[in-house]
Amino acid sequence: MEVGQQTEFRLDILRSLDYDVGMKGFFNRLLRIDLSKKKTAIEPVPESILQTYLGGKGLGSFLLLRENPSRIDPFSPQNRLIFTLGPLADTPFYGSSRYAVFTKSPQTGIYSESYSGGKATLSFSRAGYDAVIIEGKARDPLFLEISDEGVAFHPCQDLWGKETYEAEEAMLRKIGRKEAGALTIGPAGENLVKFAVIESERWRSLGRAGIGAVMGSKRLKGIAFHGKKRRDLADRPALKRLAQEFKERVQRNPIVPMYKKYGTPMLVSIMNTIGAFPTQYWSRGTLEGWEGISAESLLERCKVDSLACPYCFMACGKVSEVKEGRHQGLRIMGPEYETIYAFGGLCMVDSIEEIIYLNDLCDRLGMDTITAGNMVAFAIEASKKRRIEEKIEYGDVDGIHEVLKKIAFQEGIGRILSQGVRHAAAVWGMKEQAIHVKGLEPAGFDPRVLKGMGLAYATSDRGACHLRATFYKSELSGQIDPSRIKGKAKLFVDYEDKMTLFDVLILCRFYRDLITWKDLQDIVKFSCGLSLRKKDLRAMASSIIALARSFNQQEGMTKKEDKLPRRFFREVLPGTGKTIQSKDLEIMLKEYYQLRGWG
């Protein structure tokens, strides 16, 4: 029925299957959408798969490995884009309003995962699926409306080229359902920038390593969700009681008011004090004048309101409005620590208002701020070394702003920078200077100081990722000496297992010190009806970590790629004299492989 700009509406109902039967905590079904054929299908998710991997990262990794043909081009229509939920989505447990996405990354060529939170989780969950698999490629730009009533393919040539804020508003307006939530890409995703992200609620970003570009390659501008379905839990009253008891137990923990007041920018002062704040494209560990980009400065210079995801009492989100100066009135959610490090540290922008300005541009264009900051700082280095003709300086906000726009629209120097630092370094003959692992640029934790973060960057399946184990927490809190090498992998594996369970249930990272293993056992019992011991949960986490690794092995990745950029071994951080030795990494890796059984 689809013609021109009309909407095609399809609804496939698998009447023969009774989806109320199956694993508690899940809808026991997934939605498959083929954009090439504009076809949809509802398929059962076998109980055995859910029992083995639960949802979130477990289900997403299983499906990606099962579905994606090996070694395909990430921009091929065959590359699957897989969205998943966990068994806690749209339930009263705290920190659970999150969803996930998995694909093969165009930036790294390997496994890619990402998580985001907010109201869109509730809309997604109420559509009534555990996963949505998107394959194929639309002939013309469209956005999807996915609900418990069916799937609509909305042609949207008029939205192609629009920035994310405008596109999201237009999609929601078109749907006209106040309970709907929408995800969208911006020009960067459409133009296949390899670190394009997906945005929702204007400022929430999803998709390091170019998941937004995969969406763009499919000519998929966005997805809107709505519905009325609620998941059937094994024991809803018990989960509610657990949530209440949990809140009473932890809400006076000092980290709760810290997150509420300062959010992630509180890390700026901590990291600068210990000299681990990557500065001047990874050549220093402290920014002179960092006070101007600290959490305190944000609170003083901007009007800041806390914002919580649904079902959260920590409210780490900050909506900041610039009070004075050339950006007066500019309002964003953020900036988060990682954005402050990328533009403030690496590019040496020492004003919080100017970082907000650059953050806003990246959100509008739909680009990952961590990689964007790394790319601009790398271009500044290339400019200084005369590898490029352009003149770009550290701290030159307007120059940085121009480069970011060129990246998003693939213009001039932006064409090379849009491919990530591995590519730019190869083109400009700067491989020795480039900082990345497996093609992904690291977050704002220098492994010459926080050595466990070296192990994290080297082993993470999506490249130099800080989130899979969030091991900086243990090293910053004094739980383990940051300089310690021997015996470090054991605590690292503890963290990685627990955070993997968080990604399977899709719980917010910032609850990691509050939710105990006993809580995790109770959560799984009351949501899914499974009585699992701590060692069963850890075994599950291990098997899911192995799944992601199998995907990378299938793509040709070996242990040789578990490494760090050589600069971390060769260059000492000025001021502190800190460095990491290659043998330090070898020791940590050896212990890690043994503990994982990959000897």
Ligand code: SF4
């Ligand atoms: S702590 Fe922050 S990110 Fe986590 S659920 Fe709450 S508001 Fe969302």
